[in-house]
Amino acid sequence: MNRHTKEKFIKYILFLIALVSVIVLGLIVFSLFREGLPIFKKIGLADFLLGLEWYPTSEPPLFGILPLIVGSLIVTLISTIIAVPLGVLSAIYIAEIAPAVLKEIFKSIIELLAGLPSVVLGFFGMIVVAPWLQETFDLPTGLNIINASAILAIMAIPTISSISEDALYAVPREFKEASYALGATKFETIIRVILPSALSGVSTAVILGMSRAIGETMVVLMVAGGAAAIPESLFDSVRPMTASIAAEMGEAPYRSAHYSALFATGIVLFFLALVFNMIADYVSNKYKQVGSATL
Amino acid sequence: MISIVKKIISGMALVVLTAGFAFAAESVVIKGSTTVLPITQAALEAFMKDNPGVQISLSGGGSGEGIKALLDKGTNIANSSREIKKEEINLAASKGIKPVAHVVAYDAIIPIVNPKNKVKGLSIDQLSQIYQGKITNWKEIGGDDLKIVVISRDSSSGTFESWDHFVMKKNKVTPRAQMLASNGAIVTAIAKNRYAIGYLGMGYLNKSVKALMVNDVVASAETALAKQYPLSRELYMYTNGEPQGVTARFIEFLKSPAGQKIVKKEGFVPIAAK
Numbered sequence: 001m002n003r004h005t006k007e008k009f010i011k012y013i014l015f016l017i018a019l020v021s022v023i024v025l026g027l028i029v030f031s032l033f034r035e036g037l038p039i040f041k042k043i044g045l046a047d048f049l050l051g052l053e054w055y056p057t058s059e060p061p062l063f064g065i066l067p068l069i070v071g072s073l074i075v076t077l078i079s080t081i082i083a084v085p086l087g088v089l090s091a092i093y094i095a096e097i098a099p100a101v102l103k104e105i106f107k108s109i110i111e112l113l114a115g116l117p118s119v120v121l122g123f124f125g126m127i128v129v130a131p132w133l134q135e136t137f138d139l140p141t142g143l144n145i146i147n148a149s150a151i152l153a154i155m156a157i158p159t160i161s162s163i164s165e166d167a168l169y170a171v172p173r174e175f176k177e178a179s180y181a182l183g184a185t186k187f188e189t190i191i192r193v194i195l196p197s198a199l200s201g202v203s204t205a206v207i208l209g210m211s212r213a214i215g216e217t218m219v220v221l222m223v224a225g226g227a228a229a230i231p232e233s234l235f236d237s238v239r240p241m242t243a244s245i246a247a248e249m250g251e252a253p254y255r256s257a258h259y260s261a262l263f264a265t266g267i268v269l270f271f272l273a274l275v276f277n278m279i280a281d282y283v284s285n286k287y288k289q290v291g292s293a294t295l
Numbered sequence: 296m297i298s299i300v301k302k303i304i305s306g307m308a309l310v311v312l313t314a315g316f317a318f319a320a321e322s323v324v325i326k327g328s329t330t331v332l333p334i335t336q337a338a339l340e341a342f343m344k345d346n347p348g349v350q351i352s353l354s355g356g357g358s359g360e361g362i363k364a365l366l367d368k369g370t371n372i373a374n375s376s377r378e379i380k381k382e383e384i385n386l387a388a389s390k391g392i393k394p395v396a397h398v399v400a401y402d403a404i405i406p407i408v409n410p411k412n413k414v415k416g417l418s419i420d421q422l423s424q425i426y427q428g429k430i431t432n433w434k435e436i437g438g439d440d441l442k443i444v445v446i447s448r449d450s451s452s453g454t455f456e457s458w459d460h461f462v463m464k465k466n467k468v469t470p471r472a473q474m475l476a477s478n479g480a481i482v483t484a485i486a487k488n489r490y491a492i493g494y495l496g497m498g499y500l501n502k503s504v505k506a507l508m509v510n511d512v513v514a515s516a517e518t519a520l521a522k523q524y525p526l527s528r529e530l531y532m533y534t535n536g537e538p539q540g541v542t543a544r545f546i547e548f549l550k551s552p553a554g555q556k557i558v559k560k561e562g563f564v565p566i567a568a569k
Contacts, residue, residue, distance in 0.1 A: 057450040058467055067470065126480075131487045140444045140490040143473060221476060226449070229470035237473045247449045247476045251329060253356055 032270060035255075036263030039063065048264065054228040054239075056248065056258040063261040067228045069268065071238030074231060075224060076214045078149035079156055083213075084206055086153070087160030091202075094161070095168035096190055107165075114158030122222035125151040130223065137235070143225035144235045151219050156209035163208060167201020168194060200284040207280040211273055217242040241265050321541045322350035327361020327374030330453035331530050334400055335374060337557045338549045349541055365533055366392055371542045373533040376402060376457070394533045399549050401564035403497040403519040403527035404457045407481075407504040409489040414438040416508030419525060422462045425492060428469030433490075445472040446484055446493035454478065458494050461526040478562060498562030519564045530563065 001009070039048065043063055051064015094106050129150065130142030171194050179189040195202070225237020226247070245262050252258040325335055332355045339351050356364075361373035366387050379387075379394050387394050406422055408414060414437055417425075424430040426445055434440045447468050448455040459468075475481050478499040485493045486503035493504075497514065500506055506514055512524045519527035538546055548554045555565035 053470065055450070055467055057455075059465075126483065130484075134488060140442045141473065141484075141488060143484065222480075226474035226476075227471050228474070237471075239474065247474070251355070251449075251452065253360075 029270070032263060032266055036260055036265075036267045038255075039257060039260040039264045042257050048261075049268070052230070054244070056252070056261060061257060063257070065241065065244075065261075065265055065268065067230050068239055068241045068244050068265065070230050071220075071224065071228075072214055072240040072242070072269070072272070074145055074238060075148045075152060075220060075240055076210055078145060078234065079152035079213045080206065080210050082149060082153035083156040083160055083209055087157045087205070087209065088164050088202060090157070091161045091164035091168060091205075092190060092195070095165045096194065097186075107162075110158050110161050113154065114162070116155075118155065118216060118218040119222075121151050121154060122219040125219065125223035139235050141225060141235075141237060143223055144237050145224070145231060146234050148220050148224040148238070148240075151223055152213040152216055155216060155219065156213050159212050160205045160209040163205035164198070164202045167198040167205065170201065171197045200287040203283040203287065204280050207276050207283070211276045214240075214272060214276070215242065215269070217246045221246050241269050245269075322352070323372065323541050323545060324364075324370045325351065325353045325372040325374060325532075326356060326364045326370040327372075328358040328376040328453070328530070329355040330358075330376040330402060330456055331374035331399070331532070332453060333561045334530070334549070334558050334563060337561055338545075338554050341553070341557060342545055342548050346541075346544070351541070351545065362394070362533060365394060365535060366390055368392070368535070371534065372538075372546070375531045375533055376453075376460070376528065378529075378531070379533060393536045395535070395537060397532045397534065397538075397546050397550070398529045398566055399532050399546070400530045400555075400558040400566060401516075401519050401527055402457055402530050403514060403516075403524060403564050404454065404461055404494050405497055405500055405514045405526070406492060406494045406507040406509065407485050407500070408492050408507060409485055409487075410503070410505045411489045412438060412505060414507065416511055418510050419462055422509070423464070423466060426458075426463060426468050426472065427466050428471055441490050444488060444491040445469060446481060446491050447472045447474055448478075448481065448494075449474045449476055454494070454496050457496075457526075457528075461528075496562030497564055498559055516564050520566075527564070 043051075048063055048065060049069070050066050051062065052066055053062040053064045054067060055062040090106070090110065094103055094110075098106060125147055126143070129147050132142070133139060133144070133147055134142035175193050175197055176189060179193045184192065220240040221243040224240055224243060226239045226243060227237035228239040228244070229236075231238050245265055248258070249262050252262055325339075332353070335353055339353055343349055343351065358373075358375040358377050361370065361375055362379060362383050364370040365373035366383065373394075379396065384394065406417065412433070414433065417436060421430065421436055425436075425443055426447065428445070430436060431443055432440065433443055445468070448458070450468075473484070475484060475493075478495045481493045481495050482499060482501060482504055485491050497516070497519065508514070510525050512518055514524050514526070518524035532546055532549075534542060534546070537543075549558075550566065552567075555567060558565045
């Protein structure tokens, strides 16, 4: 084999390997749609997405997933509100302020947090947080939106923190030096110069943290309470889409209406994740740093 | 090419058949009620361990599906959480099938509350009203002035199906009900929550929660067997005629002390509990 063909050979091998993940994704999407779409022969898209009643096993069954969508969105939103300040601010501390020793300690602890299995966190939420919430605030139930969001926030913090930290590190040294040279304090430099230059990376971090929260299953299955109704307060139970799929798929008869309704719920989740990714893309392009600050 | 494939397949079939005869293997199909499914599954695992080479396949689908399959000769055993209906018997007769019932266990569902709750018992109607979301405060039924938190099992579980059958009849459980994924999760939630009411299979009852009387009957294995306790019923396996071979041995095993121990472990009431 001469050098030229060898190069070509390697190129195609790598192309095929790269193709594998594309094909796998394609097959997953294909089967998701193949199993999920039959439900729309039974009920309309609007009734499915906007229906308020999820009674998949009653006679006749009702497949309205709006309460499930609202459940997923609300726990994601609240967990983002909790996780973003904690994640971004801790990233700023680690990247810009902390002395070298503390930096290492904090970094490894946050990484450890990322390694906690979600079932452990879910158990913690169920056994420790739920009774505590219930007694402290005298609530009817501790398995509610706040509990689930807090646990999801704990899971999202490592993602947000470590990606934000990378973005902050990538801000060129000259920016900082120029800022100090102009007489800015450290606080002014961080808020006015470093954070804005790292904005696209930080936004990507936030959105990835949100996708982590919306796709998480075990935690919401264990601590969100599982009530398929639109919540009236943050202390109500909800039933996010992932929890519904996980809890019911095992018992839904193969290719029944219930089965395909669960797959269709998966399609909705898929589109939500897609929207999150597109937003992440858009934000990182819009606030793209130019020149030496490019990430 | 095709003929080669055919030859290979028929060769394989022959091997499987002879191997089957060599081990006296007989394949048994079991289908039906999701309530009976966990017992059957556990019993099956124990049975197959003692009888290697036996082929038993098990699937759910519900009591109706199981009986339908029995009538279509699609299954050897139909699991059912209800007695066979008149129409089904008639249909069976027209197809030359003789369904024979075997009671393998009792199913008893117990409503439970937190030990701190003052309420001692409820009627089926009150339970139904609570689960429909029509009674929302414990003071309406003789308890403290506390909101009722309704806790239910997931709608696809067998226990939910039993509850639906005994209590809800045709009514729907309120969407505000918390749907938990296991009997264990129900016990944990109720043990820590004095607002809550839940239900579980009798075998899962423990000291951390308080069982409620239903229509003034205390739930126990005895009252369930005597049919005094209203939330109890027989669980059946139906066969076509008297069972033969492996089918008969499997049902016998399930009814034996070893099989009934499995029944108890799965949260149901054994048939020989006296």
